[in-house]
Amino acid sequence: MGTKEVRIQPPQAFFIQLLILLAQWVSGAWLLPVLRKGPYIGPLRWTLFVLCIAVFLLSKIWMVRFFSKHKANPMFKEHAKELITEFPFSVARNPFYLFDILPFLGLTILLGALDPLLLHFPLFFLFLNFYIVPAEEKRLLLAHGADYETYKSRVSRWGLF
Numbered sequence: 001m002g003t004k005e006v007r008i009q010p011p012q013a014f015f016i017q018l019l020i021l022l023a024q025w026v027s028g029a030w031l032l033p034v035l036r037k038g039p040y041i042g043p044l045r046w047t048l049f050v051l052c053i054a055v056f057l058l059s060k061i062w063m064v065r066f067f068s069k070h071k072a073n074p075m076f077k078e079h080a081k082e083l084i085t086e087f088p089f090s091v092a093r094n095p096f097y098l099f100d101i102l103p104f105l106g107l108t109i110l111l112g113a114l115d116p117l118l119l120h121f122p123l124f125f126l127f128l129n130f131y132i133v134p135a136e137e138k139r140l141l142l143a144h145g146a147d148y149e150t151y152k153s154r155v156s157r158w159g160l161f
Contacts, residue, residue: 008127008131009132010097010100010127010128010132013124013127014100014103014124017104017120017123017124018103020120021107021115021116021120024113024115025111025113030113030114030115031115031119032113032114032115032118032119033114034112034113034114035112035113035114045109045110045112046110048106048109048110049106049107049109049110050106051106052102052103052105052106052109053102053103053106055099055102056099056100056102056103056106059096059099059102060096060099062096063096070082070084072084082144083140083144083147083148083151085151085155089155090155091155091159092155092156092157092158092159093137093151093152093155093156093157093158094128094133094136094157094158095159097128097133097158098158098159100121100124100125100128101117101121101125103116104116104117104120104121104124105117105121129157129158133157137152
């Protein structure tokens, strides 16, 4: 892939997943079992959903501010002049993608269906892991060379694995 830009960016893939989920919800065509729904937990479901979405949005605001502080573009069109290794990048090489599970978790809680968390999130994660991240890593290697190789050997891609 070289330095060539990826055609589909994570936000676009994320919204495609959401549109598919919306179509599933409207048609009631869930592929995985649906959890039992009780009317008494409706407000709790909405509260947990809103909490997941709020934390997700706050993480994206944090990401934009973090990259702006380092004079870098969060869409990775331009990398920072120096390799960023401070927290949260000292824990995982792709820390901001880890928050992308939250909307899927929130939708699973709200809709009572397992598809968002056990089907759509894994598909989105595979897209990130095998399409987006390798392209970003190639660009970082070209931009930062040996410093990036050292960093890569010290910090795992997703934190725990």
